Amino acid sequence: MLRGGESEGLPGTCSYSCTPPSSSRAPRVRRAWIYAKRDVKPEEWARLREALESCSLQAAVHPSHASLSGLPALPASEAVRWADVVVAVGGDGALLRAYHETGGALPILGVSCRSVGYLMEVPLSRVEEAFRLIAGGEYWVEERMVGLASAGRWSAEFVNEVLVTPFHRERPARFTVRADGSTILQGRLDGLIVATPTGSTAYALSAGGPVLDPQLRAFSVVPLAPLTALAKPLVVSSSRRLEVAVAPDRGCAATIDGLEPLQLETCTITVAEAPRTLKLVKLPIGEDPWTKLTRRLTDTPIT
Secondary structure: OOOOOOOOOOOOEEEOOOOOOOOOOOOOOOEEEEEEOOOOOHHHHHHHHHHHHHOOOEEEEOHHHHHHHOOOEOOHHHHHHHOOEEEEEEOHHHHHHHHHHHOOOOOEEEEEOOOOOOOOOEEHHHHHHHHHHHHOOOOEEEEEEEEEEEEOOEEEEEOOEEEEEEOOOOOOEEEEEEEOOEEEEEEEEOEEEEEOOOHHHOHHHHOOOOOOOOOOOEEEEEEEOOOOOOOOOEEEEOOOOEEEEEOOOOOEEEEEOOOOOEEEOOOEEEEEEEEEEEEEEEOOOOOOHHHHHHHHHHOOOOO
């Protein structure tokens, strides 16, 4: 079975976006743990159950979905030892939460459900095809870098971005960004985004940042509403030590992957590449990444 932390060197596994491996089949999937957005409809759950049964896949769901899904509940702490793969149903938010629930221990298959779903591999209309492929080992795993933000005793991984803001956001605060000790950006801002290549097509893109190829090991640093015209988005190698400092008189907060903001005791945040990676299940029927980017830019749901 394909387990968290065992992907490096396994057949059907590649790092930082790749084409399908020309040889070796990936391990056949037998058990799937499902994490879904809150508004999945009963008929959509029925479609998932039918596809699972048709492909002879065992399945369990996050306990919050047990009553509607008709599937057995299993907490994430047990799922990482039981399942071969996570199936995230909904949009990118569901996939990001699935990563954080499991600590990135398992590869994730994204199934889009009424969402643009930039990170999702297939729409719900093709879920049976997708399950049949993973059950037969006809897939590969794409690994992408994940970021790690830390400040004092606090630390957290981010798949997309860490957003740093003044704790009281009614007016801007003075930010200083350093790379290996050298100042690369400073000035008064409403906030600052540090994004991975995966996150460069999310909030960072909407804030005027560049799109990064998923193969890159780098961060996009994007200032929000700068008062100086010289504060522009930057791309910095993930091998450098990044520090984001906010004027201490304002206090600061960090928001990881769009989750709840957290007030920080220390207003100097260090950002580095995390030791773990995001593992995405890729399929031969999946959408071309550049077509996905076009959909993202036009806000068009996958069909």
